[in-house]
Amino acid sequence: MTIHIRIPKLGMEMTEATLTKWLIDDGAGVAQDQALYVLETDKVESEVTAPVAGVLRRIGREGETYAVGELVAEVLEALARPGEDP
Amino acid sequence: MIETAVSDATTTRSMRQALNLALDEAMAADPTVFLIGEDLADPGGGISQVTKGLSTKHGSDRVRDTPISEAAIVGAAVGAAAMGMRPVAEVMIMDFVSIALDQLVNHAAKARFMSGGLLTMPLTLRTAVFGGLGSGATHSQTLESWLAHVPGLKVVVPSCPADAKGLLTSCIFDDDPCVFVENVVLYGTKGPVPDGEYRIPLGAAHVKRAGTDVTVLTYGRTVRDALAAAEQVAADPIDVEVVDLRTLVPFDAETVLRSVARTRRAVVAHHATRFVGFGAEVASVINEELFGELEAPVRRVGARFAPVGSAATLEAAVMPSVATIVDAIRDVAAR
Amino acid sequence: MSEREASLPPAHVRRRMYELMTLIRSCDERVRRGLSSGEFACTYWPATGQEAIAAGLGAALRADDLLVTTYRGLHDQVAKGVPLGPLVAELLTRTTGVNKGKGGAMHIAHPPSGLVLSTGIVGSGIPIAVGVGLAAQLRGSGQVAVASFGDGATGTGSFHEAINLAALWRLPVVFLCQNNGYAEMTATAHAQPVAAVVDRAAGYGIPGERVDGNDPDTVHGALARAVERARSGAGPTLLECTTFRLWGHYFGDAMTYVPAEQLEAARLAEPVARYRARLLQDGVLEEAVAIEIERQALEEVGAAFAAALAADRPEPEEAFVDVYGERSGVMA
Numbered sequence: 001m002t003i004h005i006r007i008p009k010l011g012m013e014m015t016e017a018t019l020t021k022w023l024i025d026d027g028a029g030v031a032q033d034q035a036l037y038v039l040e041t042d043k044v045e046s047e048v049t050a051p052v053a054g055v056l057r058r059i060g061r062e063g064e065t066y067a068v069g070e071l072v073a074e075v076l077e078a079l080a081r082p083g084e085d086p
Numbered sequence: 087m088i089e090t091a092v093s094d095a096t097t098t099r100s101m102r103q104a105l106n107l108a109l110d111e112a113m114a115a116d117p118t119v120f121l122i123g124e125d126l127a128d129p130g131g132g133i134s135q136v137t138k139g140l141s142t143k144h145g146s147d148r149v150r151d152t153p154i155s156e157a158a159i160v161g162a163a164v165g166a167a168a169m170g171m172r173p174v175a176e177v178m179i180m181d182f183v184s185i186a187l188d189q190l191v192n193h194a195a196k197a198r199f200m201s202g203g204l205l206t207m208p209l210t211l212r213t214a215v216f217g218g219l220g221s222g223a224t225h226s227q228t229l230e231s232w233l234a235h236v237p238g239l240k241v242v243v244p245s246c247p248a249d250a251k252g253l254l255t256s257c258i259f260d261d262d263p264c265v266f267v268e269n270v271v272l273y274g275t276k277g278p279v280p281d282g283e284y285r286i287p288l289g290a291a292h293v294k295r296a297g298t299d300v301t302v303l304t305y306g307r308t309v310r311d312a313l314a315a316a317e318q319v320a321a322d323p324i325d326v327e328v329v330d331l332r333t334l335v336p337f338d339a340e341t342v343l344r345s346v347a348r349t350r351r352a353v354v355a356h357h358a359t360r361f362v363g364f365g366a367e368v369a370s371v372i373n374e375e376l377f378g379e380l381e382a383p384v385r386r387v388g389a390r391f392a393p394v395g396s397a398a399t400l401e402a403a404v405m406p407s408v409a410t411i412v413d414a415i416r417d418v419a420a421r
Numbered sequence: 422m423s424e425r426e427a428s429l430p431p432a433h434v435r436r437r438m439y440e441l442m443t444l445i446r447s448c449d450e451r452v453r454r455g456l457s458s459g460e461f462a463c464t465y466w467p468a469t470g471q472e473a474i475a476a477g478l479g480a481a482l483r484a485d486d487l488l489v490t491t492y493r494g495l496h497d498q499v500a501k502g503v504p505l506g507p508l509v510a511e512l513l514t515r516t517t518g519v520n521k522g523k524g525g526a527m528h529i530a531h532p533p534s535g536l537v538l539s540t541g542i543v544g545s546g547i548p549i550a551v552g553v554g555l556a557a558q559l560r561g562s563g564q565v566a567v568a569s570f571g572d573g574a575t576g577t578g579s580f581h582e583a584i585n586l587a588a589l590w591r592l593p594v595v596f597l598c599q600n601n602g603y604a605e606m607t608a609t610a611h612a613q614p615v616a617a618v619v620d621r622a623a624g625y626g627i628p629g630e631r632v633d634g635n636d637p638d639t640v641h642g643a644l645a646r647a648v649e650r651a652r653s654g655a656g657p658t659l660l661e662c663t664t665f666r667l668w669g670h671y672f673g674d675a676m677t678y679v680p681a682e683q684l685e686a687a688r689l690a691e692p693v694a695r696y697r698a699r700l701l702q703d704g705v706l707e708e709a710v711a712i713e714i715e716r717q718a719l720e721e722v723g724a725a726f727a728a729a730l731a732a733d734r735p736e737p738e739e740a741f742v743d744v745y746g747e748r749s750g751v752m753a
Binding site for chain 2: 520530531542547549556585746751
Binding site: 003004005006007008009010011012014032033043044045046048049050051052068069070 | 454455456457458459460462464671672673674675677
């Protein structure tokens with residue numbers, strides 16, 4: 001199953017944020033709760049984590065600003081954990 | 087719901103007595119009714135003796151004297167109401183309602199809505215305006231428009247003993263949070279009160295004096311001043327209709343508009359400050375609904391925009407009076 | 422039997438508490454993952470790390486006992502027995518929510534399960550819980566009301582007025598303080614002049630107890646004692662359960678005010694894994710049973726979220742329903 005990764009709403013006043021840095025390569029495997037990218041608002045810098053394990057497909061670009069809810073990546077859900085035989 | 091009285095018989099009573107009777111009868115009729123507030127129990131029976139005799143008759147369990155804790159008084163009423171009881175809480179002096187506003191505004195007013203109807207708040211909050219006694223600015227305010235501004239609250243302001251009894255009883259048995267605004271100046275005033283159980287539906291204004299030339303819309307202690315003003319201008323001749331709103335929320339727009347549609351001239355009068363007072367809402371509703379039919383703009387009479395000084399001269403300088411209401415009536419009549 | 426074993430709850434209660442903790446944690450994780458991935462947005466104040474207190478509460482109360490909690494209340498709400506599907510739907514403001522999507526995450530109210538209401542105003546639930554206890558006393562129902570609140574609430578006037586009144590009237594109330602070390606972004610030590618919240622109990626003439634809020638067995642014991650005391654007519658207790666708030670004040674809080682080592686240590690000592698290990702060691706759980714409990718929780722949570730996400734938000738007309746019992750006459 002493909003899981004959509006959208007810009008999260010971190011705090012009541014937040015409307016947009018900048019994707020400052022990808023932490024996982026495009027096409028690489030990622031574990032559940034592993035950090036995917038760094039998100040920066042005018043208040044704070046946070047690491048956004050993967051909700052499920054799987055393979056990352058990047059959509060958003062480093063340095064770009066996106067609105068809350070915009071699609072910036074997809075995770076193709078793994079049937080087994082990365083590193084294991086499927 | 088129509089006005090209900092057991093018989094046509096009435097007895098002359100003071101407003102204090104009428105309120106006492108309403109509380110007494112409600113407590114006798116329904117074991118979930120209880121009182122909570124400061125100094126309510128005997129021998130004092132309340133700062134204005136409105137609750138006199140009730141703790142002796144119904145027990146101190148059901149007439150609960152509290153420490154000075156307005157937030158806890160109203161908060162406890164919220165909790166008890168959530169459990170299906172009918173608490174009648176008292177905030178002794180209306181200025182102190184500010185201490186209880188969180189419980190009243192953020193909780194009592196919104197519990198039914200926020201719970202999707204799972205909770206109801208059948209509580210009544212009695213409070214009294216202490217203006218007119220020279221007590222000074224923190225013990226003299228008339229604040230009902232603060233509370234009428236909050237969706238979910240009902241705001242009831244009686245002007246005479248009969249209305250006090252009928253409206254308080256209805257508030258106690260209403261399933262929504264009702265703020266019942268008494269006035270220390272009215273406690274001793276007398277009038278005929280129907281005998282036996284008596285309820286006045288909330289949301290029903292009452293024509294206290296029928297007339298044809300000018301409508302005066304008013305409530306609470308200002309009704310007596312409006313009636314006196316009407317008597318004074320009768321000789322002009324100006325025939326004044328006095329409409330007692332009785333409840334600010336629910337608001338009886340129908341009675342208001344029906345009267346002004348006929349007279350085409352309106353004055354709104356209350357003792358709360360004129361600026362952003364409830365009269366502003368009434369005047370706006372008339373403006374929106376009857377614009378092309380009015381002979382004059384709606385005039386508002388209210389207190390001047392200043393704290394109420396303690397000296398009698400200062401209080402008189404800001405408060406409305408029969409004279410200021412007369413002026414307003416003559417002003418709209420002349421147009 | 423050792424002294425420690427003698428003071429522990431029975432095995433079936435301990436298993437039940439682990440089930441509750443697992444369900445709460447699964448639900449919390451699912452919310453945080455959904456928020457983090459932008460799958461949904463809702464206001465959320467995570468109680469991650471405070472599951473043991475809720476589990477003790479859930480196991481120690483009778484079904485007809487009553488609870489008032491706060492906006493950081495998912496753990497309390499699950500533990501009290503608010504049905505999970507409608508609870509999750511309310512977080513996501515759907516019509517299928519316990520409150521038809523009209524209260525949202527901060528205002529969960531479910532009287533049928535004894536969860537009277539949750540409040541978004543810090544401290545304000547405490548006087549309300551006192552009123553709930555007053556109703557129980559007036560009716561002689563034997564019910565106990567629990568006010569669940571954080572350390573931050575102990576600075577409010579509401580806290581003082583409520584405890585003062587309940588102590589004076591010996592109401593059947595338990596004041597349960599979940600001291601997680603922080604009130605919004607301020608450390609507890611900078612928000613109160615006393616070393617421990619429990620130090621305030623003496624000022625009201627009521628007993629106070631301070632326990633490790635990350636140990637469900639201890640919490641259960643202390644709560645059971647306080648509830649019994651309340652139910653017997655002896656009056657309220659102030660129970661302080663110390664814990665740690667693992668994910669900040671609100672979801673998205675970067676927690677810059679928490680020393681990194683402190684946060685790391687707290688995360689390593691988190692109560693769910695710790696209790697699991699203890700129960701395995703005590704022979705109350707076997708590995709296979711624990712895994713099954715965890716699997717069931719995941720399944721239940723998954724189903725609740727799937728259903729909620731498929732449901733509708735309230736229609737606009739619903740904005741004017743349940744403002745009053747009947748019409749207000751206001752031309753809105």
